[in-house]
Amino acid sequence: MTLFRPSSLSLAGAALALGACTVSTSFDPGEIDFEPERPETTTPDDPDPYTGDDEIVLEAQSNFRTGIELHQKVIWRTCTPNGGVCHNSKEFPDLRTPSNFVNAFGANCNVQYGEFESVYDRCERPGDRFRIAGGGLNSGQIEIGWIESIPGDIFEGEGLPPEDSPGFHIHLADPIPGEQTEVYTTGEFERTFINEGKVEDFTFAEYTTLWYVLPGRKHLIGEVREYQVDQVQNLFTVGIIEGDANRNEVFGAREDDPVHLLEPGSPETSYLIARLRGTMLGEEIPGSRMPLANAPFTIPEMLALFCLVEGFPADGTEADLDRGIDYANCSYSEDPAGLGLLGEGVTWSARISKILEFNCGGCHGGANPEAGLTLVGDEVYARLLEPSTQNPELPLITPGVPEESYLYLKLIGDDSITGNPMPYNPLTGEGTLGEAELADVLTWITNGAVENE
Template sequence: MKMIRMTNMIAQRRVSRLSGGLPGGLRVGAAVLALAGGCTVGTSFDPGEIQFEPERPETEAPDDPAPYMGDDALVLEAQSNFRTGIELHQKVIWRTCTPNGGVCHNSKEFPDLRTPANFVNAFGASCNVQYGEYQSVYDRCERPGDRFRIAGGGVNTGQIEIGWIESIPGEYYDGEGLPPEDSPGLHIHLADPIAGEQTEVYTNGEFQRTFINDGKVEDFTFAEYTTLWSILPGRKHLIGEVRDFQLDQVQSLLSVGVVEGDANRNDVFGARQDDPVHLLEPGSPETSYLIARLRGTMAGEDIPGSRMPLANSPFTIPEMLALFCLVEGFPDQGTEADLNRGIDYANCSYSDDPAGLNLLGEGVTWSARISKILEFNCGGCHGGDSPQAGLNLVGDDVYLRLLEPSTQVPDLPLITPGVPEESYLYLKLIGDDAITGNPMPYNPLTGEGTLGEAEIADILTWITNGAVENE
């Protein structure tokens, strides 16, 4: 009896805890549940079974192509290290093009290559055209420009493609006649001349773009600007007056992102010459812009801008072969799933001569090897309009610059033919105690950087043999 009373007391306490604060009817229900729960302790309670057969999706193994069975060591190395597109992205693209947490090609630096999905999105995507860096735009990256139209004040231009647009700050021109070509104002350069002879008109200028809406091609005016327009000689260059109260309107117009048909301002409208190229072109690595930036050329033409990758060593031959074969075999409407498929090295046309993809050249000569080593490994910092330490290692006359004294140790030339220990550039490459500052090449993102042993050995051999330019 004592045991029964003790059990009832425990049950009552359990009921009071569960039903405290509940309405009367709910308290009774709670009590019943508590007692029922207590009755199952130590019993063979059967909760029953749910008759349910889940519908699981069927997965299929990727339809991998037959492997390469030849004996070329470079192809075999590529196939061993980069069997699929996913492996290529993980081991090469992510490591080389998005270093240090993705500071190069990430959400703030187009194109974003951090993830396999983003990498796939580069197939068929337009080139990078960054405003403010027009010199680095390749002609074949240019797209058809937006159009400009004036219809008022006696002038009717019709739609004329915009070459490029620029706002020059300063006080508006208040002199006699037409303003100078470089005067402050909103400058619009057109593909074709404006008809007629009138040189000034105060009216509304319309910026128009073509859209496809429900399958219909439509023109849409996405911005307008009313001001005094001056039509300069040649009638392809307009200057719109910008007064103080119009500054915000002009900035809003520019922030919209006007598509420029001549974005690099060289009087060549790239989209009129040929179809615009894409970042990666399925089936055609030779016309893929990202690959052209790695090589520095496309179809025999030099590609503007620094060689890529900017802060890492250039791709090796097996890495280039894997990228070329992936792009050559990638389907037109490919998805991220296609990266899981094996790269078809056996049928890849570039497997016949993988050595031809060598970015650093062959033979220890200036033109075939040494100049390429310096350009690919050093040109990211020592190139362009403002090279580090004033030393440009890209373009013409590089060889002559190497014969000049170094700026850090003026007693030593950068290169002393036949004497590597008196060649400051070589001492920088090997990190000799005689140098000032960091060894080169220096990676500003990781604080590290050096050439490979083979590259340093070739530079040493070249200097020892007299550092000849042409041989």
């Protein structure tokens, strides 16, 4: 196999140029009371402040005057404790620096990748193309849907191997022309690069083996013998782009309006915000909600983010983060309470399981959950009816009786609990759920804690 990795060419979706950070400070000691505790930075084009009386807007304005403050206090926080939610989960871009945050404006959401189930169709990228030619077959270039390597012994039987047979699997967008179902030849992987303004196709990887073409002719299995294992490993390392990364036969990148991580002027269609809420324009967004752990967004934080995105210019730079967020002209300032992250209906699947996933999953999830307690996934409901470890006399949830539900007692920080109130916040040592979420958990338990849709 040969790998060709042109170093001077830029791949689509690579980082944008970074804008320089400028803060201009106007300071006249004759007019301004000097307050060493609270240095104020203002820029000449700061918007007029919000002067209404909505408490949420006022709180947002005083805590997050500028985009940079929002980044420091909220975005960075959600990326940091416990090794960093953004960082240790490949689905999310790393937003820990202001320049990465700014670059998320207008960047296609396809830069994210991760578990295939959590890829949103409209964030899929145009796939690389595969070509096979030889032994009487000529496929031409066909877009790759997805690839998979299934380890195991090579197929030795008669006819075609079963669909899940060990080997290197390629799923294509269109069928391979012709009739032939077995051919020993070289498969080529091609990508379009933009090189100094010229669009060029390159073969960036090859694999020579025995290929089987399965019925339907969109699924190929390449044989992997022991001496070929490394070559197949390399095919994965070089990063073949999958056009149908979530494997549902919708090639999202073919839709003509890409979704951006953050859409200047339009929080409702910004992918990162959709991941926070679990929906975009009423459509469910796959994947767990973000941030997964310890730092759920409060309503003032959501308002600040919405108003920042709504007021962010299409050609914005880091300097625009330094400007005041325009709460006065922000359309969301009219009804900020409506920005809660929560759906309707206090049911297990629509609401309660999501509250747990969103607020607790970062610690009570994965291979090594805190206190041995997993609060995400299919098994959670059954576990909740079992005794607590810290207080085996109480189950985590007693349907109908919140005061005998140890999980609820942990949420309200009851005197009887062992350890900390939950959700534990490692930064402050304490933590509470939002009022609305806590109220919903209470309602759900009181109403019998049923595992309803």
